[in-house]
Amino acid sequence: MAVRSFVWLVYALVLAGIIVQVRAACSPGTFTPDSGRTCQSCPPGTWQDQSNSPTCKDAQPGWFASGYGNTEQSQCVPGFYSTGLAAECTICPAGSHCNGYTNTQPQLCEPGRYSSQPGAGQDCDLCPPGQFSNIEGATACCSCCSGWYTDQSGQTHCFNCPNRGAFQQGFSPVGASSAGQCIAAPGALSSCSESGKSCPPTGGSSPSGGAHKRAPVLRAAPKKMCARPFESCPIPGLILGSGAARAYECVDVENDLESCGGCVDGDSPHGEANLVGGRDCSAIPNIDSVRCLNGQCVIERCHLGYVLAQDGQKCRPLFGLTAN
Numbered sequence: 034m035a036v037r038s039f040v041w042l043v044y045a046l047v048l049a050g051i052i053v054q055v056r057a058a059c060s061p062g063t064f065t066p067d068s069g070r071t072c073q074s075c076p077p078g079t080w081q082d083q084s085n086s087p088t089c090k091d092a093q094p095g096w097f098a099s100g101y102g103n104t105e106q107s108q109c110v111p112g113f114y115s116t117g118l119a120a121e122c123t124i125c126p127a128g129s130h131c132n133g134y135t136n137t138q139p140q141l142c143e144p145g146r147y148s149s150q151p152g153a154g155q156d157c158d159l160c161p162p163g164q165f166s167n168i169e170g171a172t173a174c175c176s177c178c179s180g181w182y183t184d185q186s187g188q189t190h191c192f193n194c195p196n197r198g199a200f201q202q203g204f205s206p207v208g209a210s211s212a213g214q215c216i217a218a219p220g221a222l223s224s225c226s227e228s229g230k231s232c233p234p235t236g237g238s239s240p241s242g243g244a245h246k247r248a249p250v251l252r253a254a255p256k257k258m259c260a261r262p263f264e265s266c267p268i269p270g271l272i273l274g275s276g277a278a279r280a281y282e283c284v285d286v287e288n289d290l291e292s293c294g295g296c297v298d299g300d301s302p303h304g305e306a307n308l309v310g311g312r313d314c315s316a317i318p319n320i321d322s323v324r325c326l327n328g329q330c331v332i333e334r335c336h337l338g339y340v341l342a343q344d345g346q347k348c349r350p351l352f353g354l355t356a357n
Contacts, residue, residue: 058084058085059072059084059085059086060072060084061081061082061083061084061104062074062075062080062081062102062103062104063075063081063086064081064086064087064088065085065086065087066087068087069085074101074102075089075098075101075102076089076101077098077099077100077101077103077120078092078097078098078118078119078120079091079092079103079118080092080098080103080104080105080106081103081104082104082105090106091117092106092117092118092120093106093117094116094117094135094137095108095109095114095115095134095135095136096108096115096119096135097109097115097119097120097121097122098119098120099120099121100120108135109122109131109134109135109136110122110134111132111133111134111136111154111155112124112125112130112131112152112153113125113131113136114131114137114138114139115136115137116137116138117137124151124152125139125151125152125153126139126151127148127149127150127153127172128141128142128147128148128170128171129141129142129148129153129157129170130142130148130153130154130155130156130157131153131154132154132155132156142157142166142169142170143157143169144166144167144168144169144171145159145160145165145166145167145187145189146158146159146160146166146171146187147160147166147171147172147174149172149173157171159186159187160186160188161174161186161210162183162185162186162210162211163176163177163182163183163209163210164176164177164183164188164208165177165183165188165189165190165191166189166227167189167190167226167227168229168230170230171230175227175232175233175235176207176208176232176235177191177205177208177209177210177225177235178191178207178222178224178225178233178235178236179204179205179206179207179221179222179235179236180193180194180203180205180215180220180221180222180223180225180236181193181194181209181221181222181225182205182209182210182211182212182214182215183209183210184211184212190225191225192212193221193225194209194212194215194221197215197217197218198217199217200217200218200221202223203216203217203218203221204216204217204218204219204220204221205221206288206290206324206325207235207236208235208326209288211285211288213285213288220236222234222235259283259284260283262285262286262287262328263284263285263286264283264284264286264296265281265282265283265284265296266281266282266283266284266286266292266296266297266298267280267296267298268280268281268282284296286311286328287325287327287328288325288326289325290313290314290315290323290324290325291313291314291315291316292311292313293311293312293313293314293325293328293329293330294306294310294311294312294325294328294329295309295310295311295312295328296309296311297311297312301313301316302316303316303318304316304318304330310328312330314330317332317346317347318347318348319335319336319339319348320332320334320335320348321333321334321335321336322334330346331345332346332347332348335348336348338350338351339351
């Protein structure tokens, strides 16, 4: 009789709203927005490590929580960042880097550095010799202009060539990485600096947009030892004394336009490679602009009506029948 009376009492109290339903046991990774009537999974970007919580916790900046029902948040790894409440981390864009863990925002590359691809981690790359950048957030470095060079990495400017012969400022090919590439020739630009985020006009790889020859050598010498990458090359048309001995000079065959890749002594009349692999880049027919880079002739522009051949070694007629 007493038990039946108790049941009726409980039933009456429930009807009166005095006793509510027993709360559901909401586990970590869920929350109960309605005081225990239901449990819901924490949505992406949030997490909960406690039971029976009325809310979920937001993922902190530098952290993320992917998917539903997270019981913890995870750190963003190097190369990525988040600003908070993130379901996933965002990759650092080109021109920036994200070093370490829990990055909250990308760091722009410092002047003298760049990152060409998204996801740079510890730091941005240094501009290589022959290139520079004086802005933050660079995605590429600018080449040193004609008449300028830099022989160091991570530079924010190039150095103008010293005077050569009768020229107050010597000429150098675009992207020169050594003062040794400065020669006595016209074509040097008076300035070489970025404007905003635009690289400066670089001039030609050779004076007046065409190929150039080395300036006449003022001092001749017999064949001698030269430090690499220089080679002792004969000077065309120059002899010493009455015995017809050849005169030699040390030539940077990695960058010299008319002895590119090796010494040339009249055996590359049309820019073809000789027996030692040397080429006179300036003798290649139908070119407007060419330079020697790392011992290879690099054709930058062909004459009007000509295009670069597939092998990159010559200019062929635009409407020709040649196989290359």
